Amino acid sequence: MxxxxxxxxxxxxxxxxxxxLEPALGLAMSVIIFAGASQLVVAQLIGEGALPLIVVLTALLINLRMVMYSASLAPHxxxxxxxxxxxxxYLxxxxAYAISITRFTYGRTHGPKQFFYIGAAFPIWAVWLIATAFGVWLGAAIPASWQVGFALPLVFLVLLVPVLRDRPSIIAALVGGGxxxxxxxxxxxxxxxxGGLSGVASGVIAEMALKRRGENR
Amino acid sequence: MSESTAWLVIAVIGAGTFAFRFSGIRFFGARSMPEPLLRALRYVPAAVIAAIVAPAIVHGGPDPGFDTDNVRLFAGLIAAAVAWTSRSVLLILAAGMGSLWLIEWAL
Known part of the structure; x- marks a missing residue:
């Protein structure tokens, strides 16, 4: 991981x-927000001169999934x-969610669960800070013709594939992207x-439609 | 955006994101969460990530749109094919950036 x-x-x-953005601000994002996908989009939107309110709303929409993770960890x-x-x-x-929930649900943890969770979550935090600091330092040195901005969608592709678990989520992604x-x-x-809201709505509708078709059979 | 506004934006996003992370653990377990909300939340990652990726590939580069000059379309397709079979960030970055640079250099 x-x-x-x-x-x-x-x-x-x-x-x-x-x-x-100022280098200090780039690093502060990693400490204060500490959520990669939203940090990338915040940087992009600020760079394009978006309104502050829009930047906040977009970032919060991206991070909304944390509610789901958090609720799913609550029993543990x-x-x-x-x-x-x-x-x-905060961590x-x-x-961290993927590692912990898999272990809590299917495996066995030795000792209190919070220690297992911290063992997974804290190294991610530490490595994330060091990596952003390195990126901030490196970013100033890379010429624009290298188009390093293209790394943004590439990194998100890595996150996209594992969340396409079933037909409704594939439909959600196709509609969201389209x-x-x-x-x-x-x-x-x-x-x-x-795009995001249309995708979520399509996913929910597709799930209900598929369920209804299954019941009629 | 001025620097002080940028700090404020980041502080508000940080506070909101922490509230999201904290709310579930603290206030409701998975069982007591309303079912329609849970159902909608399940599709947030797929829909939102796709909504970030697709326009960044199609409209992000110096030659935007569905055009044969848009090198990012081809590099994006190659990277997507790699992402489908591998979860290695490094491999996908190498495939995507590599094909982008290679096609630009070849043209």
Missing amino acids: LPGVVPFGMTAGIAAVEAG LGHLPLRWTAPLS LTDQ VAILAHEAPYHLGLTI
Whole structure:
């Protein structure tokens, strides 16, 4: 898992510098937001001069999935006191969630579950910070003709394939991507949001339609 | 965007993201979450990630649109094919950036 975090974090650092952000701001994003996908999009939107409100809404839409992860971890970690749950929540990422929930659901953990979770989540945090710092430093040195901005969709492709688990999620992705392409000239850089929401709606509709077809058979 | 606005934007996103991460663990277990919300949340990753990737490939480069001059379309397809079979970030970055540079150099 960690080898994947390094290029992803570097891309986030490079993107921040490419967008014209101060190096300190690029690093601060990794500490304060600590969610790669949204950091990349925030950098891109700020670079394009989007309105602050749109940047915030888009980033929060991207990070909405954390609610789902958090709720799904609740049966395993929710009984802990606040001094545990607050830092555990801060460290929640796609990768930490995937590792922990697989182990909690199908495997056995030796000792308290929060220790297993931290063992997965903390190294990701540390590597993420170092990788973004390196990316921020590197971003200033790379010439524009290399088109390193293209690394952004490439990194997201890696995240996309594993979430295409069934037909409704494939439909959600096709509609989300298609609508976002059509809406890329939408005002206020709302294309991503419009695409994302259409995709979610299509996924839900497809799931209900498939279920109904199954019941009729 | 001024630097102070950028700091504020990042602080608000950070606070909101923490609230998302914290809400489930603290306030509801998976069982008590409303079913329609859970169902919709399941499709957020697929829909949102696709909505980031697709326009960045089609409209992100110096020659945007569905055009044979748009090198990113071809490099993106090659990278997608690699991503379908491998989950290695390094491999996909190498395939995508490599084919982009190679096609640009060849033309």
